[in-house]
Amino acid sequence: xxxxxxxRIDQAIIDAVTDTLLSGWITTGPKTKKFEKDITAYxxxxxxxxxxxxxxxxxxxxxxYGIGIGDEVILPAYTYCATANVVLHCGxxxxxxxxxxxxxxxxxxxVRQAVSERTKAIVPVDIAGTPCDYDGLWAILNDAKVKxxxxxKTEAQQKLGRILLMADSAxxxxxxxxxxxxxxxxxVTAFSFHAVKNLxxxxxxxxxLNLPENFDHDEIYKTLTIMSLHGQSKDALAKxxxxxxxxxxxxxxxxxxxxxxxxxxxxxxxxRYNSETTPRRRELCALYQRGLEKFDWAILPEFSxxxxxxxSYHLYQLRIAGATExxxxxxxxxxxxxxxxxxxxxxxxxxxxxYRNLGYxxxxxxxxxxxxxxxxxxxxxxxxKDVEVVExxxxxxxxxxxxxxxxxxxxxxx
Ligand SMILES: *Cc1c(COP(=O)(O)O)cnc(C)c1O
Numbered sequence: 001x002x003x004x005x006x007x008r009i010d011q012a013i014i015d016a017v018t019d020t021l022l023s024g025w026i027t028t029g030p031k032t033k034k035f036e037k038d039i040t041a042y043x044x045x046x047x048x049x050x051x052x053x054x055x056x057x058x059x060x061x062x063x064x065y066g067i068g069i070g071d072e073v074i075l076p077a078y079t080y081c082a083t084a085n086v087v088l089h090c091g092x093x094x095x096x097x098x099x100x101x102x103x104x105x106x107x108x109x110x111v112r113q114a115v116s117e118r119t120k121a122i123v124p125v126d127i128a129g130t131p132c133d134y135d136g137l138w139a140i141l142n143d144a145k146v147k148x149x150x151x152x153k154t155e156a157q158q159k160l161g162r163i164l165l166m167a168d169s170a171x172x173x174x175x176x177x178x179x180x181x182x183x184x185x186x187x188v189t190a191f192s193f194h195a196v197k198n199l200x201x202x203x204x205x206x207x208x209l210n211l212p213e214n215f216d217h218d219e220i221y222k223t224l225t226i227m228s229l230h231g232q233s234k235d236a237l238a239k240x241x242x243x244x245x246x247x248x249x250x251x252x253x254x255x256x257x258x259x260x261x262x263x264x265x266x267x268x269x270x271x272r273y274n275s276e277t278t279p280r281r282r283e284l285c286a287l288y289q290r291g292l293e294k295f296d297w298a299i300l301p302e303f304s305x306x307x308x309x310x311x312s313y314h315l316y317q318l319r320i321a322g323a324t325e326x327x328x329x330x331x332x333x334x335x336x337x338x339x340x341x342x343x344x345x346x347x348x349x350x351x352x353x354x355y356r357n358l359g360y361x362x363x364x365x366x367x368x369x370x371x372x373x374x375x376x377x378x379x380x381x382x383x384x385k386d387v388e389v390v391e392x393x394x395x396x397x398x399x400x401x402x403x404x405x406x407x408x409x410x411x412x413x414x
């Protein structure tokens with residue numbers, strides 16, 4: 001059985017967790033603070049706040065920016081539901097846009113067309129860890145006509161004076177856009193450390209802030225941590241100071257802080273990210289490329305680009321040229337029959353009941369439909385062996401040959 005993306009749990013992780021359990025401090029504390037500082041150094045962000053998920057971090061940021069009823073947030077139709085759910089939780093309206101004609105990321109031109117006087121934020125998603133066209137998005141945000149449409153309602157909105165750029169970079173930790181690390185490009189970048197992501201803390205997430213200089217990042221960090229702990233003026237660690245038991249609740253906050261057990265895992269993962277995790281994922285993707293490039297039906301994903309842009313290698317998104325949605329599903333069934341776990345990233349949101357019920361329709365997103373209907377994500381994880389990549393390639397090519405009735409599909413067609 002070849003699984004899809006199991007976490008790398010080895011002795012180093014077990015030791016770090018055990019040490020934390022035995023340390024007497026298991027909730028938010030010194031390890032979480034160190035993890036935040038190390039992420040800031042790694043990404044070149046101005047400051048980082050960790051939470052129990054990327055979803056929680058994104059929702060807190062939208063609320064910090066004062067997004068609510070009557071506001072619109074532009075996001076791709078092609079994403080995981082978290083991107084839209086945080087907007088809906090705030091009472092605002094997700095305005096979904098289509099992907100590029102030949103890629104999984106959202107199309108800046110479609111974003112420009114979707115901007116209205118209600119737009120308060122754009123939430124691009126770095127699908128598979130491939131950076132979005134950030135230059136294209138910044139050009140829209142800084143466009144005088146777009147800025148003139150912006151109607152600030154809160155202090156933060158007044159201060160920024162434009163639409164907020166908050167990247168859902170759940171897949172993108174470690175990726176680079178034109179020589180800069182993700183985390184230092186958008187105003188806000190949310191990373192996920194969920195169990196299947198490249199860097200995991202079991203569950204967890206971080207928000208990297210990179211707002212203009214007129215914002216006090218330390219102050220925002222304080223606000224976010226208080227928001228993540230019921231609005232309580234002192235966290236558990238501060239209350240351990242001698243005689244410092246008294247606290248206040250400043251507003252009815254949320255409960256989504258990261259624990260030191262999670263951060264302990266994250267610190268091990270971050271320490272070996274550039275030396276072990278990314279090199280191995282890069283190598284595995286290269287092996288897939290070499291195994292699949294000979295097949296005419298294989299539309300291969302891209303990972304690095306001429307302008308010093310590189311993916312985080314989160315997903316290997318293969319597309320099967322000419323396959324219909326039902327043929328793709330049949331191919332997946334055959335691959336599963338050979339005990340290999342694959343996935344589809346993603347079911348575009350308008351295909352799901354929750355969003356269909358809100359009136360979103362797949363017919364408005366033809367590019368997303370095209371990207372989705374023949375996509376298969378192949379197993380990709382640190383401990384995947386080279387021989388297993390060969391097994392996967394063989395299973396995929398056999399399944400494609402059977403389903404598409406290709407003759408000699410195993411032989412190079414080119
Ligand atoms: C995993 C994922 C999220 C959610 O991350 P959590 O840490 O589980 O909240 C959000 N967006 C995308 C695109 C994801 O894949």
